[in-house]
Every structure is written in structure tokens, then in C-alpha cells.
Amino acid sequence: MTTLILYGSAILLLIISHIKDKGKTRQALKGAWKFLENMMPQFLGIILVVGLMLAVLKPEVISNIIGSKSGIFGVFVSAAVGSITLMPTFVAFQTADMLLKNGAGYAQVAALISTLTLVGLATFPLEAKYIGKRAAFYRNFIAFLFSFIVAFVVEKVMGIL
Template structure:
């Protein structure tokens, strides 16, 4: 129901924008479509890879590796995988949903998503060019440590880490 309301509000605002300035609205829609075209191949590729992985790995295996029972080991493993994986943020949340539906624990997925979005081992050298190696290291280190705080809070809130 919430989605329906949000889509309705968006449609109404789009119509108001179109009535106010047709040219700008058309230009904005063309830009939005271009952005969508640029993002969709990445999104579909990652969803495809995750889908294959989920079809190969049984939910019991996922639950054993990063499930609620995996405890701190699963949280650390998830944080490490998230730190070295490069994935757009908009793909991280559907991936988390798929993992949760297949037996992953909330704390473990919290650590994964947190590090996916905050830690950038792959992009370290690029980031270091702009803010320096020391600042990049500290930022990544603090973000990595923060992922454990996120995992702990989510684990306690949902009921188990």
C-alpha cells in the first residue's frame, strides 16, 4: 500500500512539473532514462550472479556460513567479504534481502551491507590520491569497525548475533 501511495504522489508531482514547464520535465525524464540505462546492466549482472550463487548454495549452507548460528565468525566473514567486494549501493539492499530469505542472519547481513557501502579496499588507491593514504586508511578502518557496531545493534534489535 505504501508503494502505491508513493507512486501516486510521484505521478502527481510529475504531472504538476509537466504543467509548469514541459521542456524541463521532458529533459529531466530523458536524463532519468539515461541514468536508468547506465545502471541497469550492473544491477542485472549482480542479481544474475547472486541468483546463480543462491541456486548452487542451499539455504542450509548459507545459514551455516553466515546464518544466525555462525555468530561472530559469520559477522567477521561478512565484513571481510563486504570490504573487498565492489557493489553499487542500490544493489546491496536487494542482495541483503535475498540472503536473509535464504537463511543468513541479520547481524551478518548488517555487517555485509555496512562494509559494502562504507569500506572500499578496491578503491583504496583512487581515494588515497584525493585525501591521502593515512586519511583513507583511517576512514576505511573506522568504517570497518563501525560495521561491527551495526551488526551488534541489528543483532540485538532482531534477536541474536
């Protein structure tokens, strides 16, 4: 039902935008299409890698590496993987869902998502160019440490529920 409401709202707002200014609406749609074209190879690559990983790795293996019983080791592995991976946030949440369904622990997935969205080793050079190497390092390091706090809190909250 929520999906229907969201799609309906998007279509309604697109129609209103088209009525108000056809040129700007057309320009916005062209920009959105270019964004989709640029993002699609990355998106498909991530889906392919995650799909292959889930096909090759049995749920027991995933559970051993980043399952709830893997403890701080699993949280660290998840945080490290999240730090070096470049992934759009909406894909990260779907990946997290797949990992949880295949035996990953809540704390480990929380660390993965946290570092995916907050730590960027792949984007470090660009970040360092604008805010300086030292500031970029500290920002990423603090975000990496913060992912452990997030993992701990999520583990405690999910343990209560």
C-alpha cells in the same frame, strides 16, 4: 498500498513539473534514462551473481557460512565480502532480504550491508585521490570496524524482539 502511493505521488509530481517547465522535465527524464542505462549492466550482473549463488548454495550452506550460528567468523566473512563488493544500496537491501530468507543471520547481514555502504575497496583509488591515501585508509578502516559494532547492536536488538 505504499507502492501505489509512491508511484501516484511520482506521477503527480512529474505532471506538475511538466506543466511548470516542459524543457527541464524532458531534460531531467533524459538524464534519468542515461543514469538507468549506465547502472543497468551493473544491476543485472549483481542480480545474476546473487541469483546463481542462491541457486547453487543451499540454505544450509548459507546458514553455515553466514548464519546466526556462524558467530564472529560469519560476521567477518560478511564484512569482508561487503568491503570488496560494489553494489547500489537499493540492491543491497533486496540482497539482504534474500539472504535472510535463506538462513543468514541478522548480525552477519548487518555487517554486510554496513560495509557495502561504508567501505569501498573498489573506490579506494578515487577516494585517495581527493582526500589522500592516509585519510582514505583510516576512513575505510574505521568504517570496517564500525560494521562490527552495527552487527553486534543489530544482533542484540533482534534478539530482544
